[in-house]
Amino acid sequence: MVVGSLRQETEVAIIGGGPGGYIAALRAADLGKEVTLIEERKRLGGTCLLEGCIPSKALITAVELADSARAASKMGLTFENLSIDLSALRQWIESVVSGLTKGIDGLLKRRGVEVIHGRALFDGPRSLILENSDTAGIDFRECIIATGSRINELPPEYDLAIWSSAEALKIPEVPERLLVVGGGYIGLELGLVYAGLGSRVTMVEFLPRLLLGADPDLVEVVVKNCKKKFESILVESKVADIKKTSSGFTATIEHEGKTHTAEFDQVLAAVGRRPNTDNLGLETAGIVLNGEGLIEVTPEGRTAVPHIYAIGDVTPGPPLAHKAIREAKVDSLVRTQNHLRKRPWRYRQRG
Template identity: 45%
Template structure:
């Protein structure tokens, strides 16, 4: 089989690249090991987790109505029906992608792709049926193989009671107790789901705080809420040993908050993800890989091999589906001779816990690491009427502003709906907006929570510039 463009991986980056290339008139072959398009995001990541988090959010909001005098009975959870609904969502979206591929005449091949050289892929069986063709000869290839859960040898076991994120999303049962190893966004989101279903959830994190790398003032409201939702959170502590039995898992710990030996019905290992490059035959090409396993690329996704580009999780942090999609389009535009490069000012990130956390652009931690002077304008939601009425007073919005130019550099939000509110900040950062442009926007309902800092922000801005105090 011969083609202009071969794409390895059917996730958000891979199918975005394949679809755009076909729209631009290229002949495209997309090779993926999965029987359905969508990659980790759709099949066993973002979409199934958000579907289950929707259920958890609805249950939490129902309980919160008690303070308004509205009380429902205890929820009855039909786990099998929940699984079916989750699978229905996945099947609908994946089927839509397959239809889009057919309309564009993108050839889909279910196989494992291995580079034989810089212009040839060997196709190995990935399912019950071997592929019709044994190889693909290409002019260019976009590598979008994604990432996989990071494995810790000390926690490796074949017991089904020790799960990774993929197994946890299959909802094998609602365990009485669950230990989440890792305080990152994957562990906290899945812990939120299981806690809502009635599981006693404990989290162990080896660093000094949940969500390492996220600004502490954003994490604090979430950690306070999780301390109420979860049974325990042990920081600066790690798992020393793990012994999986037939009906429980015995775990010992070491560190500052060592709780001693504990037993759990199940353990979820969510300590991060790593690029999925194993077995791809990259050694048969000129592609370079860094010390962490990421493929080295430039701003167009080009590797050291002139015939191969790489995008998405395999090409470096942040490992986000929407970043992969954008990179895929940039890579194809570059191949088509268009002036394109991946150099965004703001890539939004959202943690769909309760409350949500979202941020974009420069963070306070990054500014400190860079020795960069920034003005931080925080607004606590406790001062917002909308937040008071909706019960989201623990929220916070903060903007990071260049003190010389008053340009918006970054934004962080914690509170209900933070994932929606961050979109306005992303637009402001990408456009290089002046803080006054955002401060004087109309305070309709959503912005009342997200941008209600207006008065304080304007006063600070005028003070920085030596102007008179804002009169009201």
Template identity: 40%
Template structure:
């Protein structure tokens, strides 16, 4: 590479090194392309550094703290249980985040992907410039994959700074707040609200919709609401957040419910009302790349934009903002560039909330299947009938399969309960492969295991349940 207007041509350049970008770069390199990846901040992106991974670390720490204090049912008691949150954060940062991000950088180098630090701007459909401080360099390419992710939305009256924080700030607190207000009861707000409640905070969640976790079915969310109530988490739905005032040593949040204005004081207010795609300041408009009204990039079923050489994946394209969706689209785009006959298929795209209990869904719900014109039924098996769940003292929840009535084909499923995030994978495989309930029922599941609940649900769908 040379500084100036001329540069050695790359086969593929990837902008952004998150779960979409780094996967795209590695797969493109595996397909024989000469690849460079451009990253201005985090190798591993938001997910590995200030999102999915560190949030799960804090969730795990909260669970350990609660188990240490409340395991008398097992005959286990501990005196003087304490929490050193600085050590929790040190473990999260050094033993979890640093190891994962370091591993990603190693994998990029192992696959001979050149890592370029800086901010990318398109000059034309085959040229871009990278600015890193005072240094600028020009690169030419045959194809570019844009994977720049998203950032938290800042709402009116809640300007980030001081005690008014976004999810990144919420993961970086140096102390567990005595009181925490969360604006937005979606997946991020519910997960971090539960985590900080487990760590000892008094949590209030303000949600504008009629229920928290609005993308999940009501009977699943009710389990989380029940557990939130047990933890002392106050949930206010149909609430309109109006203003936050940073008082220096605390923050006052004003919100409105049913036309009545309310105020609540806390140590911090965390705003988790959604994320905005990072599609500005890239020069995409110079290229004439078509965008939606929300600033998302329009793409075809291979991730290609209307500009033939430019692809886009992840949070900046339509669809759910999920790390695993970005990684999936990354492989499709890289393989499409290599000439492979591939296309996205989202029918088995899982979604998970790492709440207490965990919630997971894949494929279609019963309502969605019926709206699509399918003749289906839903079969629901309680974890109270599962031996492993009983032995873990974690019987709240269920497994549900949505199957066609005529041939029992599995078109979707939901899991609420312990390890739902793992159990959902078997149902996802069934949906992806077009399997029916008999395929699951005839698969021998280890005993005792939580996955047996999927087998039991399949037998229920066939009308021959054993454990009901």
């Protein structure tokens, strides 16, 4: 751990440079506040931009173009020797991500937002200490916690070079047989990407249907498409065991009261996310987490400590970038009557 020797003051400190954090910084700056944004990574953008929404959408775009080219033969258009250069595809995705991160840097600079790279944690209700930064700490009047979430860790017994969603987005290879564990939006997106790249995809979901929580009528359309592209979809099923073999993986799958084994070249675990609320020193600021490790907030985004706000994945609700962006417009920082737009939605699972 490296701690700097300088300490500074700011009106608004924002912890986290993802969609919630940088949008909150821009909004606070527009409201005339002195803003300091602290981000642990070397680049801004958070999971969505660096290893989530944007890379996955770029991959989906490439796969859809390849599908269109293959389908064009029906119209008399043929593309001989159509192939996908994985190295070039990776470079193109990185160019998309880099362009957007530079755009965020420029927006913050033009608004006068100070960006500090380092790890921030509370050492009191009005102060932060910074690790791995030239700045030792920050004293603030108000703070916004926007640290996002991370991929759920697999149990130690499954430390078998299984892919996470972040690793799958790097396209290390296109496995001939791919097992996707988890039928949420992350598993579905990546399953469809790899099916489009040529993998034979098997999806296993523990719950009664895919995308549980989304409108069943819409899910029906998605599932219909997935059935055309995946080798099999198993709901109300679970992967009971995974073993590494010389040629890949052997998975033991429980489905409809029966157990069978199947061979795969790679396994992708897409089993949800957890909030980045641990090791932030929240207790020193007077903030207590709920049973799910989330920060409870008022409709205006305030925590139990009125001058500290929380937005995005660290608060109850779906861990989605557009939720964080909407919650980021914290107008109550200037005590106007136009508070953070009260959250009109109620989060509930839909059966």
